[in-house]
Amino acid sequence: MQNLNRRNAVIAGLLGAGFAGLRAAATGLPAWFLANPRKASAQDMACAITAKDKMQYLVVSASSAGDSVSCNVPGTYEAAAIIHPTQAEFAATTFTLGAKSVSAAQIWSTLTDAVRSRTNFFHHITGGTVHGDHPKVMRLMGRSAGGEMWPSIYAKHLAKCLGTVQAEPVAVGTGGNALEQITYSGRTLPTITPMQLKQLLTGSKTDPLVKLRAIRDQTLNDLNALFKDGGTKEQIAFLDAMAMSQAQVRQLADSLSTTLNAIADNSVGGQALAAAALISAKVTPVVTLHVPFGADNHDDANLYDEWFDHTDHGGAKAGVPGVQAVMDALASLSLTDSATFATMNVFGRDLSGTSKVSSRAGRDHFGNHSCMIMIGKNVAPGVTGGCTQISSSVYGASDIDSGTGASLASGGDIPRADTHVAAAKTLGVALGIDAGLLQGDFTDSGSVKYVKGALNGVG
Numbered sequence: 001m002q003n004l005n006r007r008n009a010v011i012a013g014l015l016g017a018g019f020a021g022l023r024a025a026a027t028g029l030p031a032w033f034l035a036n037p038r039k040a041s042a043q044d045m046a047c048a049i050t051a052k053d054k055m056q057y058l059v060v061s062a063s064s065a066g067d068s069v070s071c072n073v074p075g076t077y078e079a080a081a082i083i084h085p086t087q088a089e090f091a092a093t094t095f096t097l098g099a100k101s102v103s104a105a106q107i108w109s110t111l112t113d114a115v116r117s118r119t120n121f122f123h124h125i126t127g128g129t130v131h132g133d134h135p136k137v138m139r140l141m142g143r144s145a146g147g148e149m150w151p152s153i154y155a156k157h158l159a160k161c162l163g164t165v166q167a168e169p170v171a172v173g174t175g176g177n178a179l180e181q182i183t184y185s186g187r188t189l190p191t192i193t194p195m196q197l198k199q200l201l202t203g204s205k206t207d208p209l210v211k212l213r214a215i216r217d218q219t220l221n222d223l224n225a226l227f228k229d230g231g232t233k234e235q236i237a238f239l240d241a242m243a244m245s246q247a248q249v250r251q252l253a254d255s256l257s258t259t260l261n262a263i264a265d266n267s268v269g270g271q272a273l274a275a276a277a278l279i280s281a282k283v284t285p286v287v288t289l290h291v292p293f294g295a296d297n298h299d300d301a302n303l304y305d306e307w308f309d310h311t312d313h314g315g316a317k318a319g320v321p322g323v324q325a326v327m328d329a330l331a332s333l334s335l336t337d338s339a340t341f342a343t344m345n346v347f348g349r350d351l352s353g354t355s356k357v358s359s360r361a362g363r364d365h366f367g368n369h370s371c372m373i374m375i376g377k378n379v380a381p382g383v384t385g386g387c388t389q390i391s392s393s394v395y396g397a398s399d400i401d402s403g404t405g406a407s408l409a410s411g412g413d414i415p416r417a418d419t420h421v422a423a424a425k426t427l428g429v430a431l432g433i434d435a436g437l438l439q440g441d442f443t444d445s446g447s448v449k450y451v452k453g454a455l456n457g458v459g
Contacts, residue, residue, distance in 0.1 A: 021165040024282040025252065026216035028244035029223075030163020031282060037223060037235065044160065045238040051161035054458065055432035056376055057279045057339040058154055059272075059326055061291040063346065064134035064179040068306045068363055069293035069319075070348040070371035073121045074102035075386040075407065081352045081393050083360065085303040089311055097121075098381030107310050107320045114336075115327050115375060120454050122372040122426065123385035123407070124419035125397045126347050129367045131296070134179045134346040143421050143443050150344070150424045151286045152184045153441045157433045158285035165283050172197070172278070173271045173289035179346075182288055194270035197277065198263040212253040213246060255333050256280060268292070268322040272329035280333040291322040291343070300362040327375060340376030342427055351387065353394035368396035368416075372423045378430045380456040383407075385419060405453030418448045425450035429459040 024031045030048050033040050076082050077092050084090045095109035098117045128137040138149040151169045159167035171191040174180040182189045259277050263270045271289035294306035310319035317325045330339045348370035349363035386407030388398035399412025414422045428438045429450050439446045
């Protein structure tokens with residue numbers, strides 16, 4: 001009985017009182033609307049309808065390892081001094097991001113055309129120098145208002161319009177690493193593993209997931225009865241516009257069941273499926289996970305670990321195959337146009353200028369260059385910023401032209417010292433949040449610009 005009660009408590013915590021999340025998923029209606037339909041305002045209802053075409057859920061890989069994801073991306077192959085592994089997967093290869101031709105490690109060209117047509121590599125600095133800086137970097141090194149972590153900034157703006165059960169992000173990939181836990185309004189949030197999520201929502205005919213169609217029919221019957229007397233025309237029209245059909249719910253139930261049952265472990269593949277399920281069930285606007293790209297490779301002979309974790313050796317779905325796995329999981333639940341993927345690490349790894357890197361014996365912490373990968377409907381494919389020589393033979397992130405996203409050695413209207421904040425603002429606008437609404441979430445009073453050239457149809 002104790003295990004059953006704990007199980008139900010965890011489900012209620014994830015899906016809201018009265019399983020509001022499953023009711024939202026089963027009906028297509030926002031959780032806030034279901035909680036108090038008579039108080040639904042015209043503004044809130046308009047926001048929810050607009051969100052279908054504009055606002056995005058976010059799946060983000062945030063790593064305290066400061067791994068080498070930034071070392072072999074488009075924008076790092078122009079300077080001969082920048083060092084790359086010698087394995088075939090890292091040979092300079094020309095491929096396209098949408099209509100733009102770029103050069104990078106061959107492994108990045110293995111992303112599908114559909115994914116690459118929505119991918120932007122945003123070069124920036126973080127200023128982090130040790131692993132313990134990860135929570136500080138998540139707070140933009142003191143440049144977020146109130147010390148809020150940037151995933152939580154987005155979540156607060158997105159939750160109302162997306163109609164999720166909770167505004168707080170959900171972390172599925174911390175693996176017990178306290179540095180990668182997320183805070184929200186100063187509170188440290190609990191984490192859940194993919195296997196725990198699977199065990200909570202599948203396994204018997206009495207599980208809530210099995211009852212989606214019955215939940216849908218009962219909820220809509222109750223709402224129609226409620227609005228029969230006293231509902232406004234706007235509320236009734238909103239119900240008609242947002243409610244899903246029985247056929248749609250049947251397809252969702254089958255897809256969610258398939259997705260959850262495909263979770264075999266807590267690896268990147270399992271995290272990707274868990275993230276897609278949480279979004280599809282309207283639990284949260286933001287899910288964090290962890291895609292490894294070589295970890296802390298100070299001592300890495302021939303950059304072996306960097307090579308291994310960028311590729312799919314052992315079927316672990318790390319690195320580039322891990323990114324593809326996230327996009328495939330989202331596509332499996334028809335979330336391709338409604339969810340964006342991004343990465344953000346505590347720091348990058350040194351690109352050049354040391355004997356260790358030149359001999360390919362490893363890479364050390366480097367706060368002067370990192371790369372945020374953005375993939376989504378509102379993202380313009382290409383490269384934002386890039387690398388420039390910052391001292392002697394050392395290369396780091398360059399200035400950026402905010403209009404085009406071009407890399408500038410100096411003189412850009414986004415100096416490289418501001419590129420971290422610019423990246424965070426650009427991602428926020430790519431999620432469909434108006435730039436003006438984001439201004440109060442940062443301490444620069446609007447002086448740091450977002451990059452219009454990295455965006456598609458927004459901003």
